[in-house]
Amino acid sequence: MKRSFGKLILASLAALVLASFAMAPFAEAAAGGGRGGGGGARAGASGGGAGARAAAGGGARQNAQVNNSRADARTNNVRSTSVNNVNVERNVNVDVEGHRGCCGGWDNDYHPVATAAAVTGAVAVTSAVVGSIVRSVPPSCVPVNYGGMVYQQCGSTWYQPQGSQYVVVNPPY
Amino acid sequence: MVRQIRVLNLLAILLAAPSTYAQTPPAGAAPAAASAVDQASIQALKDMGAFLQTLKRFWVSTELTGERVLADGQKLQHTATANMDVERPNKLRALMHSARSERELIYDGKTVTLYTPAQKYYSTVEFVDTIGGLINRLEERFGVELPLSDLFLWGTPAAPLDKIESAMNAGQDFVGDDLCDHYAFRQGKIDWQVWITTGSKPLPRKIVITNRADEARPQSVSMISWNLKPTFKDSVFKFTPPKGATKIEIVPLKTK
Numbered sequence: 001m002k003r004s005f006g007k008l009i010l011a012s013l014a015a016l017v018l019a020s021f022a023m024a025p026f027a028e029a030a031a032g033g034g035r036g037g038g039g040g041a042r043a044g045a046s047g048g049g050a051g052a053r054a055a056a057g058g059g060a061r062q063n064a065q066v067n068n069s070r071a072d073a074r075t076n077n078v079r080s081t082s083v084n085n086v087n088v089e090r091n092v093n094v095d096v097e098g099h100r101g102c103c104g105g106w107d108n109d110y111h112p113v114a115t116a117a118a119v120t121g122a123v124a125v126t127s128a129v130v131g132s133i134v135r136s137v138p139p140s141c142v143p144v145n146y147g148g149m150v151y152q153q154c155g156s157t158w159y160q161p162q163g164s165q166y167v168v169v170n171p172p173y
Numbered sequence: 174m175v176r177q178i179r180v181l182n183l184l185a186i187l188l189a190a191p192s193t194y195a196q197t198p199p200a201g202a203a204p205a206a207a208s209a210v211d212q213a214s215i216q217a218l219k220d221m222g223a224f225l226q227t228l229k230r231f232w233v234s235t236e237l238t239g240e241r242v243l244a245d246g247q248k249l250q251h252t253a254t255a256n257m258d259v260e261r262p263n264k265l266r267a268l269m270h271s272a273r274s275e276r277e278l279i280y281d282g283k284t285v286t287l288y289t290p291a292q293k294y295y296s297t298v299e300f301v302d303t304i305g306g307l308i309n310r311l312e313e314r315f316g317v318e319l320p321l322s323d324l325f326l327w328g329t330p331a332a333p334l335d336k337i338e339s340a341m342n343a344g345q346d347f348v349g350d351d352l353c354d355h356y357a358f359r360q361g362k363i364d365w366q367v368w369i370t371t372g373s374k375p376l377p378r379k380i381v382i383t384n385r386a387d388e389a390r391p392q393s394v395s396m397i398s399w400n401l402k403p404t405f406k407d408s409v410f411k412f413t414p415p416k417g418a419t420k421i422e423i424v425p426l427k428t429k
Contacts (some may be wrong), residue, residue, distance in 0.1 A: 055408075066272045066273055068273075074243055074244070075241075075243065075249060077243055077244040077380070078241045078242065078243060078244075079242050079244050079387065080242045080384065080386065080387040080389070080391060081239065081240065081242065081317065081384075081391055081393075082239040082240045082241075082382065082383075082384055082391035082392050082393035083363070083382055083384050083393060084237065084318065084320070084321075084382065084393050084395065085318070085321075085322050085323045085382075086358075086360065086365045086380075086382055087321055087322070087323050087326045087327070087331060089304040089333045104257065104318065105239065105318050105393075106253070106269055106317075106318040106320050107237050107239050107251065107252075107253035107269075107271050107320075107398050108239060108241070108251070108253075108271070109395075142421075142422075143292065143294050143419070144421055144422050144423075144424055145287055145294070145296040145421055145422065145423040145424065146316075146423070146424045147316035147317065148276070148287065148315065148316065148317035148318070149274075149314065149428065150274075150289050150292060150294050157176065161273075161274075161291065161292060162273055162399055163273070173424065173426075173427040
C-alpha cells in the first residue's frame with residue numbers, strides 16, 4: 001500500500017516538476033542564504049571577537065523560503081538519522097524504532113511523512129491526503145508545538161508549515 | 174580493535190619505509206596498547222570539560238551537517254546552524270536555522286520560551302534550574318533538543334567518562350586557523366571524535382558523531398566557533414512577545 005502510494009506520488013511529482021520550473025530560483029536563493037549563514041558561523045576564532053560575525057551569521061540569511069514541492073517522495077521515507085550529541089542517553093542506546101529514533105534532533109525538522117505531492121490553490125477540504133500541500137489552512141485549525149515543531153491541528157488532520165505553504169502530515173501523536 | 178591496531182601498524186610502516194614495505198616490521202615499533210582506553214585522551218576530555226565549566230558568559234555557534242538514512246540505506250545530507258548567547262548557570266538564547274524553519278529558544282532561569290518567528294508563535298514553560306537541567310527536561314518531557322548540549326554536560330556528572338569503551342589520540346589537526354588535538358572515542362553504538370584547541374584554552378572546535386546503530390552509519394559534523402568575550406546584553410535572555418505574536422500550547426511527548 002505504502003509502495004503504490006509512493007508510485008502515485010512519484011507520478012504526480014513528475015507532472016509537478018514539469019509544471020513548476022518557475023520555482024527553481026526560490027530553491028537556489030535559499031541555498032545561497034544557507035551558505036551565507038554558515039560563513040558567518042565559520043569565521044569565529046576561539047576567544048576572538050566574533051560578536052559582529054554572530055550577527056552576520058544570523059542576519060545575513062535571505063528571506064527566501066525553501067520550496068520542497070519538487071523533492072522526491074522517497075526523501076521522506078527516513079529510517080534513521082545522525083545524532084548531534086554524545087551525552088544524551090538515547091544516543092548511547094539509540095532505538096531506531098522508538099518515537100525519537102527518527103527526526104528528533106534540533107537540526108532535523110523533517111516530519112517523517114511530509115511528502116510533497118501537489119499544490120492546491122484553495123483551503124483544504126475534509127480528510128486531506130497526507131503529503132498534499134495547501135497554501136492555507138482552515139480557520140478552525142489550532143496551532144500547537146510538539147517536539148519543538150509547530151503544527152496546525154484541524155480535527156484529525158495535521159499540517160506542518162513548509163515555507164509559505166502547509167503540508168499534510170500524519171498526526172505526530 | 175585488533176584490526177584497528179593492525180591497520181595503524183601497517184600505516185606506520187608504509188609511511189616510514191615506502192620503498193621497503195615488503196620487509197618484516199621492525200621490532201618494537203608501535204607497541205600493542207595495553208588498554209583500548211587511552212587515559213591521556215580521557216584526561217583531555219576532563220580538562221576540556223573543566224575549562225568549559227569555567228566559562229561564565231560566552232557566544233558559541235555551530236554549523237552542523239547531518240544525515241538522514243532513507244529506507245534503502247541511501248543517505249541525504251542536510252545542514253543547520255545555531256548561535257547561542259550563554260550566561261551560566263541558567264541563562265541562554267539559542268537561534269536555530271535549518272532549511273525549513275527558524276526557531277528561537279530563550280531561557281531566563283525561570284521561563285523557557287520556544288519561538289518560531291515565521292508564524293510568530295511562541296510557547297512557554299515555567300522551569301527553574303540550570304542549563305544542564307533544562308537540557309534534560311526539554312529532552313525528556315518535550316522531545317526538544319538543544320544545540321550543542323554536550324557543551325553544558327561535559328565536566329559534570331551528566332557526562333560520565335567511564336562508559337567510554339575506546340579512547341585514542343588521533344594526532345593534531347587544524348580547524349580553521351586553530352591548531353587542535355584530535356581524539357576519537359567509542360561508546361555503545363556511537364563513535365565520536367573531537368578536535369580540542371591546543372594550549373591553555375581547550376575548547377571543542379569540531380565534533381563528529383557516527384551513529385553505528387544503523388549500518389549506513391549516519392554521521393553529524395559540527396563546526397564550532399567561540400567568542401569568550403561576547404558583547405550581548407542581559408536583555409537577550411528575556412523574551413518579550415513581538416507585536417502580533419500568538420501564544421500556543423506545547424504538548425509534552427506522548428509515549429507510544
